[in-house]
Amino acid sequence: MHVLIVGAGLGGLSLAQTLRKQGISYQIFERDADKNSRFQGWAIALHTIIDDIVSSMPSDMPDLKEATNHLAPLNLPAQILMYYPEQGRMGFVDSPETPLIRAERYRLREWLSTNISIQWGKRLQRVESDDSGVTVWFEDGTSAKGDMLVGADGIQSTVRQNLLHQSHDELLEVVPLANIVGQLTLTG
Structure with missing residues (x-):
């Protein structure tokens, strides 16, 4: 069994760690150029x-x-x-x-990255599957083959869009959500 994971955020890295613990083969791909490309x-x-x-x-x-x-x-x-x-x-x-x-x-993403080899700069282009497994193709011309593909690439998942052949606008509805954040000033 070889698992391909697209997305090295908290979900993808958590899966990679549990697979690593179980001795299951995997590869993890992230679209960001490196770990500091985007605010987490x-x-x-x-x-x-x-x-x-x-x-x-x-x-x-x-x-x-x-x-x-x-x-x-x-x-x-x-x-x-x-x-x-x-x-x-x-x-x-x-x-x-x-x-x-x-x-x-x-820091949590760094912790989840412990002993994980992330392939950075891998922006998914397309997915192909057949009886022998699944192949993912990236914009840089490279590809990877596995037995199973897990899309952990976020709300606007390219994996989901490729597998369902529908755009995000057709699949997703915005859920209204509010968040209250406080601020304090430390002195002394």
């Missing part, structure tokens, strides 16, 4: 799935919290506040009872 976002809260994430990864991974903590080098506990319409506000502070990691997305 600010932070993501990890709480109820921390143990599952760590147990699904190979044992040679660095400590998740130390490697990804967006508060580093400050020695402050991670905190998060969520609002649920029926329950109101619920706050959490990192503790042994309620573990919480506020992972900086760039």
